[in-house]
Amino acid sequence: MINKEGWLISAEKHFSPNFDQRPKNFEIKLIVIHNISLPPENFEPENVKKFFKNELDFKSHEFFQEIKNLKVSSHFLIDRTGKIYQFVSVFERAWHAGVSSFNNQENCNDFSLGxxxxGSDNSSFEDNQYDSLENLIKILRNNFPKIKKENIVGHSEIAAGRKTDPGPFFDWSKIR
Ligand SMILES: [Zn+2]
Incomplete structure (x- = not known):
């Protein structure tokens, strides 16, 4: 269930400062699926949680130098056990898609949920992650009926040539 402020009741809440308002009259009609691990291939969620809250210690790993000027977020994060975290209200615009377009409409952050x-492009996802994802999608589609089945896409589909996630190991048959 999603409360009237736009937060999933069952999610662990973390408040990201990296969001702003959706433009007026933009209806939520798209779900964008991503993968992330920080540093790459480290599947503990702690660094990602910190990154979305601008609390990551960029000196703690060499790779973090590459991302230290980025301010990003997503609405939801699902860890390897299937636990769901939420960082931004679904009614606000999270910063996950970047330069993107879906059906010729640019700036997917305006009308999507991230x-x-x-995980990464190099390994399979866990069954627990698919279970949680399927559940979450069901809840979101109940709340936002404009999200048709074909409006659930990978980041790579809306930012082709720039992004590769969720990658070749993501099994679309589990959620479509
Ligand atoms: Zn992505």
């Missing part, structure tokens, strides 16, 4: 899965 779901990050802890």
């Amino acid at each position: 779901i990050e899965l802890i």
Whole structure:
């Protein structure tokens, strides 16, 4: 269930400062699926949680130098056990898609919800992650009926040539 402020009751809440208002009259009609791990291939969620809250210690790993000027977030994060975290109200605009377009409409952040899965382009996702994702999608589609089945896409589909996630190991048959 999603409360009237736009937060999933069952999610662990973390408040990201990286969001702003959706433009007026933009209806939520798209779900964008991503993968993330920080540093790459480390599947503990702690660094990602910190990153979305601008609390990551960029000196703690060499790779973090590459991302230290980025301010990003997603609405949801699903860790390897299937636990769901939420960082931004679904009614606000999270910063996950970047330069993007869906059906010729640019700036997908305006009308989408972002779901990050802890993982990478190089390995399979866990069954627990698919279970949680399926559940979450069901709840979101109940709340936002404009999200048709074909409006659930990977980041790579809306930012082709720039993004590759959720990657070749993501099994679309589990959620479509
Ligand atoms: Zn992505």
